[in-house]
Amino acid sequence: MTGIPSITLNSGHSIPTLGYGTGTAWFKKGDENVVDRECVEAIKTAIRLGYTHLDGAEVYKTETELGLAIKESGVDRSKLFITTKVNNNIKDIPGAIRASLKKLQLDYVDLYLIHSPFFATSDTDHQTAWREMEAVHKAGLAKSIGVSNYLPAHLSAILQTCTITPANNQIEFHPYLQHPGLLEFHKEHGIATSAYGPLTAVTKGAPGPVDGVLEGLAAKYGVSGAEVCLRWCVDQGVVAITTSGKEQRLKDYLRISSFKLTPEEIKQISDEGAKKHYRGFWTNKFDKDDRS
Structure with a gap:
């Protein structure tokens, strides 16, 4: 993606930001076997x-659509970075990834x-699941392995026994949920941060x-407040995951390659957030006031 930087995971592989x-x-929400062509075309x-x-993710029920879109796009597989996640079938991770790969046609x-992390009732549960993740990686089914929605206590359980450190933790991250302690933990252990819901400050969390x-910076750089939020993530080394079914909006998001926030501007957003x-x-x- 022109102008969109990548970061290198601890696995040695690069991930577009x-x-x-x-x-x-x-x-x-309906039958997973019914293909949503609108979703395929949007991808x-x-x-x-x-x-x-x-x-993608197992629980989204859109892995089939993602696989069809990849195939129909004609883009070489090596040019794409594909993520998916295990949830429902956490008790059989090797079986879960094989089922996902079949739907993805990859x-x-x-x-x-x-x-x-909410499937686990003990550190042992986390450690057992992570051993299966390591097996999946060693089998060549996933180039990098990681987690989502994990807190330091969950990560610490894995780090006690792992032979492969999680490459990534995908979390809800935006100006109104900044996780300073968690991000510091990630940096200490070489775990990359990915953000879902990065536009929350201009969508669900507005007004605020x-x-x-955001309005001032959007005017300065000739972009939207949403694009400023995406750039706020990227300029902090955080991978931003967003979506839209509108082509123009997707085009607009790519404009984040045209500007870069200053450290002062990043801090201004963070302080207000x-x-x-x-x-x-x-x-x-999570409790209503929990900032974990």
Whole structure:
């Protein structure tokens, strides 16, 4: 993707810092076997526009659509970075990834994640699951392995016994949920951070204290507040995963390659964002005021 930087994971593989997600807007509530052609076409549009990082998950029920879009796009597999996640079939990770790969029509994924830590009732549960993730990696089914929605306590359990450190933790991250302690933990252990819900400050979390800052920076750089939010992530070395079914909006998001926030501007957004707390996902698992 021209102008969109990549970062190198601890596995040695590079991950583009802007990704197209196939959850949220495309999350399938009905029969998984019924193909959503609108979703397929939206993913193909994203690929055509230059999105090479595509993010899926077992629980989204859109792996079949993602696989069809990849195949129909005609883009060489080696040019794409594909992520998927295990959730429902966490008790059989090797079986889960093989089922996902069949739906994706792929031989491997670039990144395979445990979707959440909430299946576990003990450190041993985390460690057992992670051993299966390591086996999947060693079998060549996933080039990199990681987690999602994990907190330091969950990561610490894995780090006690792992032979492969998680490459990535995908978390809800935006100006109103900044996780300073968690991000510091990631840096200490060489774990990359990916953000889902990076536009929350201008969508679910609006109105709020960052509105004026985002408006001013959007005017300065000739972009939208959403694009400023994406750049705020990328300029901190955080991978941003977003989505849309609208081609123009996807084109606009690519404009984040045209500008870079100054350290002062990043801090300004962060400082204003810290004045409000908002969590848009997994609200049934965290207390209302929990900033973990």
